[in-house]
Amino acid sequence: MNIKNFINNLFEQNYNFSIVNNKDNKIKPTNNNHTSIYPEINRNLEFIQSKYNTLINSDIVIREFETLAQNQLYKSFIIYIDGLVNSISINDFVLEPLMFPKRVQNPNPANLLNYINNRLLPQNSVNKVEDFEAVCSGINMGNCLLFIDTLNIAFDIDVKKYNSRGVDKPENEVIIKGPQESFIENIRTNTSLLRKIVNNENLVIENIPVGNISKTKCGVCYMKNIANSDLVGEVKFRLSNLSIDSLLSTGQLEQLLEEEETFGVPQLISTERPDKCCKYLFQGRVIILVNGNPYALIAPATIEDFLFSPEDTNLKPMFANFLRSIRLVAAIITLLLPGLYIAVTCFHQEILPTELLFSILSARENVPFPMIFELLLMEFSFELIREAGLRVPSPIGSTIGIVGALILGDAAVNAGIVSPILIIVVAITGIASFAIPDFSFGFHLRVFRFIFIALGFTAGFLGIGMGLFIYLTLLCSLKSFGVPYTSPITPSSSDNNGYFIPPVWKQEFRDSFLSPKRKKSQAKISMKWKY
Template sequence: MNIIKHFINKSKSSSTSNSIQSDTVFQADPLSCNIQENINSINKKTGSSSDIVIRELTGGADNSVRIAVLYTEGLVDKEYIVDYVLENIAEGLKGNSLNQQNCFDALKGVDLPVASIKVIEKIDNLFTDLLSGETIILIDGFNQCLSITSKKWVDRGVQEPSSQTVVRGPKDGFTETLRTNTALIRRRIRDPNLWIETKQIGRRTKTDVAVAYIKGIANDKIIQELYTRLDKIDIDGILESGYIEELIQDEGFTIFPTVYNTERPDVVAAGLLEGRIAIIVDGTPFVLMIPVLFVQFFQASEDYYNRADISTLIRILRFICFMLALLVPATYVAITTFHPEMIPTTLLTSLASQREGVPFPAAVEALLMEVTFEVLREAGIRMPRAIGSAISIVGALVLGQAAVEAGIVSPIMVIIVSFTAICSFVSPSFNMAMSIRMLRFAFLLLAATFGLFGMALGLITMVLHLCSLRSFGIPYLYPMGPFNLEDQEDSVIRVNRRNMVTRPNLINKDDVVREGASLQKETQDKGDEQ
């Protein structure tokens, strides 16, 4: 591709091609025709940063032709710049007959093996490309410059996800590189209707944010609503997808997550096939998906790789563990404090003997143990990985045993808190596990104040709050509230794969048939023939 030829064609015509694109974003400061003024402006704007490399080349009669090549070290393929860009431009600058007027004609033979070249007219857009890993070429006497694709930086590569592990299923996970993540999705969905549109968010970071959906399956109203919310974001920087999650969620005053995040490409691919929309943020391996339902946080990708009966059993177990992690400590406090008549005599005698000598009420004892366990869990996460797990396990064993022997807590309370913590780990989603941890303290206080009546009041309030939540207009408790019999095939239970014919009705409105359609049609045709 001849870069000078494209440059001349761009000056003569406003039309664009696949190789060269016009910079249509109008900024306040245009480029100067004087190359030195442009260089000085760049140095002043960047504070002459050491990683901004500026290579000036001269040639022609009396060295009248000046060209500057700019790139950010560490973000570009340096070998490509040296072997192709600088070498080919230097070769084109040779010749005594070359001057500022005929330099373009003399350099028509310079070819660069690049994916795309873009013409830039504004200095602010020059900085955006320069700091994104593109190579900028300035030519003296022209108030335009070229931006050449040359991005290349070190990433950690595709590895197994650390937060969502499976026994059976793919072992690859998203990385911090946007294009690697989109490639992992494209590898699974080879459909031209999979549209991926990228925009930049953040006044200073200018973070690339990609929106992926399958045209014809995803709801157009939800897509439009997502773009509206993304366009309203006015912030100086986006450093992780959590920024986007907080800024686009429907309800800010809730402890329940209304945007799903995952670092598994197979989960995102499955969500796209159901009509959901993925939001991929450069710099983080966690991809967001909307809209999200409450039952989705109790579903794991492994559920679809095992038999339906096994997956259904595990899902029911997760919901049971959710209720146990939420209510077991509160139930113990409520019964022992307000309703001891509900406990069998033998068990009541055993509990009374265990609590003999404990100086605190059951509520204070439970709160003390819960806070201690949360401190140990947080310390185990923040400690270096080599000793973090050892500290948390040893700390729990030593502190628990010492507390029982000292008569501060009873053995039954240690069992209850440990069992509750184990149940909270069953949830496949870390966000939902965090919600359980916070709600447990609220139910504990209600039980200590009002007993079982307080727990019932808390459950009613929680259910009403869940019913009021929306995720991009979709009811959070769907398909239980509002109830939809057809979509129960993949909620708490999972039916056989042959019977999962349609996509979720409330999420998808157009292409609802996904699996078993051809088999169902063949069976129906055979029945009609008979």
């Protein structure tokens, strides 16, 4: 073992933050070889018309007019995309002041640029851009770009007005007790939801465009006084060094940011709930928002996060830990129960009580198929019913799932294709999979369940034991943005809260595996009214 590996292992054993090697988190340099804006208005107009194919693009609007300044008229034009802008704002705060500068006391300034920027554009956000790369970026984002003759810059005026749905209740992460707001497809609305809850100036939201063509806006959100600087730098480094043409969803981004893809376990948390994001922000984690997507990604992720429900925060520790125990058992059942069943019935019948063994054998007397075929048939049928219930319209989706399972199971037993005990095993496994709060982690367990079925059919308990050993070894070796995936279970530390939730008044410290800047989350005596 060389010195570098020895030092890295030493740090990991002491539970310090270990970030992967990323060349000192250097952000990819931007390309500055962009075409500059011309002083001649006609050249700028020709360039824009050619760039946006205005002869065939029906939603590109170019409005030419003249601006009065310095006792002369300057040819001008604005360009915007119809449907992305507020037309009233353009008329009242762009065209009217420029074409009819009645309220301006000094219409003959010495500096045309400052006169336009400071006196004729009463809009809250106006930026000056110097190249056509920035011009196109502003137009594509829904801004209005203003060009004036003799000026080799353009004015990027924020007049965006997207048509989007309002903030609604969460559809996939439903809780009984707690906030009832979810993210929408507008990134600015999503950041406002975070700021409304956090209510602190230390919340930083950085924009990083991803996609050589789409330039999708991604927001990196973190608490600058809590989050580890190496973690923030690693997230920004990975986002800035993605070379793809387009980014369309958080699911696509999740795959691009993961360190290990072959294992299939999710390495980032996906959520539609702002309150859940804020909980992790206060822990020192990083939130990634993608414009056009109602989901956020949270980094880093550990295995316990996928068994966490936002409702746990709003329940008393006794009730929350009871539910966490149920979810842990449900995860084990989802992964191992069918494999254990086939291992017992094929290799280890001696561990069953005699009456139960005779009951299982008598139930299979008329079944013509081998045990493995019988089990796989019912597992695939259950997955088929589940998928059908998701794809059909929601009012009848649940009906198809319930009725389909009842009819199919009863018909299969009456026809002698499967045994009743197998229907019970498959049903318990399916119900347990629904108790997993995170969809991606539940999907991972459902897929790996078939691997353990094959191992149980091939080698019984020995095969399942070897498979479980390899599975746990892979989990322990996995990292999410430098953080061990099995934290805080292992490596264990007294500074970590563990899997089960302590009372609120005992949550004095943040989890040490995140190496936060601010380790204490509250005073040792938080309920001072008692003392």
